[in-house]
Amino acid sequence: YVQAKLQFQAILDQVFPEYHGVFGDLYSKVSLRFLALHPTSKEVLEMSEKEITTAIQRLTGRSRSALWCLERAQILLAAAKRNPFKEMAFPSHLISIQLLINLLLQYQEHLATLDKSIDALAEELLEYDLIQSIPGIGTKIAATILAEIGEIDRFDHAKKLVAFAGVDPSVFSSGKFIATQNKITKHGSRRLRTALYQAVRCGIRSNRNKKLRAYYDKKRSEGKLFKVAIIACVNKLIHWIFAILTTKEAFRLE
Incomplete structure (x- = not known):
């Protein structure tokens, strides 16, 4: 195409x-x-x-x-x-x-x-409804996330899923020097990374996801740049998704 x-x-x-x-x-x-x-x-x-x-x-x-x-x-x-x-x-x-x-x-x-x-197949999955309990994740984003992650059992820790999405920091070191400012690796699934980014933007817009919005505001108040704060929110979102898919329990805003 x-x-x-x-x-x-x-x-x-x-x-x-x-x-x-x-x-x-x-x-x-x-x-x-x-x-x-x-x-x-x-x-x-x-x-x-x-x-x-x-x-x-x-x-x-x-x-x-x-x-x-x-x-x-x-x-x-x-x-x-x-x-x-x-x-x-x-x-x-x-x-x-x-x-x-x-x-x-x-x-x-x-x-x-x-x-x-894809939508019809996704609707048959319990996980499809579960991750939509996170405000900001709709049907299309949910289907994309599940399709890209596959079986959650492939990841024994949320950090592994973060790395798979390519939003883990890349660390540059040379001799005794270790960089203090690092960009994300952008390795792994680009489609997953894009879907997560869209979910974060939808979640913090109009305060739809209050927990995520509060986390975003906290990062911004710490002096973090917009993109840095968004990536931090993506990281947080991945941890929530990992917890939901492993426990089979819906997201709670409280």
């Missing part, structure tokens, strides 16, 4: 580079399907604002307002006017764009189906 996106961007930059940003998400279904119908700025400029708005409305159905569709049409027309390649693109480029758009849409459908299957 990533490779297809890179190839798509490379071709688009040779045909309609100003198209980036028109729909916010270049790879949204509306963006890809509109481009499949009108792949060049020349074609866009041959349409009126009303025609473009109507075309976008058809692609969005009722998911977007008429105003949003009109704004996208205006942005698209402006982008088409700025586009340096207003003449007809090479036929090979247009064929490549069509093929890559179809491929990207197929990938998205497969990934959506896979996500549903």
Whole structure:
């Protein structure tokens, strides 16, 4: 999927580079399907604002307002006017764009189906509900965490899980010198690390997880930088998750 996106961007930059940003998400279904119908700025400029708005409305159905569709049409027309390649693109480029758009849409459908299957499997696990007892961890994050950790029995201590997530400090030493400021190793599972980071941000936002927010505020009051405080919270969260998965008991805010 990533490779297809890179190839798509490379071709688009040779045909309609100003198209980036028109729909916010270049790879949204509306963006890809509109481009499949009108792949060049020349074609866009041959349409009126009303025609473009109507075309976008058809692609969005009722998911977007008429105003949003009109704004996208205006942005698209402006982008088409700025586009340096207003003449007809090479036929090979247009064929490549069509093929890559179809491929990207197929990938998205497969990934959506896979996500549903993962969610369905996760819901059958007791641990899936247990770790969601921690404020800030929703269904997607819970599924990712469980998928990345696997069997908790693989880790005989919470510190092992911290290391697996790659948020343990890296210690540099040379002779008699030992560094006093260390970055995290970033070894292990990047997906797990990202999910934990998202859970922390969700938890401390609007004080959803009061225990985690209090811990974050404590670290900040000690003079810790934002990122350092967040990583400390991630470390704390991992210890909570480890305890929940090993004891099979839900999280308690008290």
